[in-house]
Amino acid sequence: MRLIMLGAPGAGKGTQAKRIADKYTIPHISTGDIFRANIKNETELGMKAKTYMDKGLLVPDDLVVDIVADRLNQRDCDKGFILDGFPRTIPQAKALDEALQVMDITLDYVINVDVPDEAIVKRMAGRRACSVCGATYHLKHNPPKKEDQCDVCHGTLIQRDDDKEETVLKRLTVYHEQTKPLIDYYTKKDELVTVDGTRDIDLVTEEIIRLLGD
Numbered sequence: 172m173r174l175i176m177l178g179a180p181g182a183g184k185g186t187q188a189k190r191i192a193d194k195y196t197i198p199h200i201s202t203g204d205i206f207r208a209n210i211k212n213e214t215e216l217g218m219k220a221k222t223y224m225d226k227g228l229l230v231p232d233d234l235v236v237d238i239v240a241d242r243l244n245q246r247d248c249d250k251g252f253i254l255d256g257f258p259r260t261i262p263q264a265k266a267l268d269e270a271l272q273v274m275d276i277t278l279d280y281v282i283n284v285d286v287p288d289e290a291i292v293k294r295m296a297g298r299r300a301c302s303v304c305g306a307t308y309h310l311k312h313n314p315p316k317k318e319d320q321c322d323v324c325h326g327t328l329i330q331r332d333d334d335k336e337e338t339v340l341k342r343l344t345v346y347h348e349q350t351k352p353l354i355d356y357y358t359k360k361d362e363l364v365t366v367d368g369t370r371d372i373d374l375v376t377e378e379i380i381r382l383l384g385d
């Protein structure tokens with residue numbers, strides 16, 4: 172199963188991608204997670220990416236494309252993968268097409284998680300992430316068992332710097348300008364399926380699994 176999760180920031184891509192990755196036993200590849208790991212380890216890539224991420228902007232295409240192409244060539248992607256947060260621009264989508272062609276593989280589905288902007292802004296205020304393992308929670312919709320503590324590794328939960336309302340609004344503008352055109356791009360290729368991301372987390376998962384099949 173080779174999949175892409177598409178959607179606005181906070182639409183629930185990561186939440187669903189983790190569940191789908193578990194269900195189909197395929198690696199979950201989040202470019203946002205890759206950048207955050209690099210920031211934590213203070214790598215050159217991380218320091219470069221941070222200057223864009225803090226402002227709610229996209230990291231330049233040339234910094235993202237090679238990372239993903241290398242990742243897809245690793246052995247664990249042989250059986251499939253789920254890309255979360257990539258591609259986010261038309262040039263990234265074209266670069267991915269080329270990489271897949273070289274690998275002689277095709278995508279199965281591009282899953283568009285649809286959530287209106289007003290719901291996103293409300294939702295982002297409640298997102299919390301584990302500072303150690305990156306697991307994601309929501310104070311109301313997906314609360315941790317213990318306040319401020321990760322269920323998985325007991326790390327401290329924090330609000331991401333780029334989840335402050337001002338940055339979320341900027342990220343939404345960037346989404347509409349640079350990422351939303353991908354809906355058209357993948358519709359034309361007949362690869363897009365859309366799910367209603369405003370429903371309960373479990374219901375969204377059920378709908379995706381129904382579309383993908385067992």
Ligand code: ADP
Pocket residue numbers: 178179180181182183184185186187294295297298299307308309310312313368369370371372375
């Ligand atoms: P993305 O990866 O698209 O940025 P996340 O998966 O991190 O989004 O979800 C954003 C926030 O919304 C998280 O706090 C998550 O727990 C919560 N969330 C995800 N899906 C839903 C949903 N269907 N209903 C309500 N809250 C959700």
Ligand code: AMP
Pocket residue numbers: 180181202203204206223224227228229230231232235255256257258259263333342
């Ligand atoms: P995410 O965790 O997917 O919300 O990504 C967090 C941030 O990382 C984004 O707001 C961007 O600054 C950056 N980022 C993640 N994926 C990409 C991508 N494919 N292209 C450019 N920037 C990205």
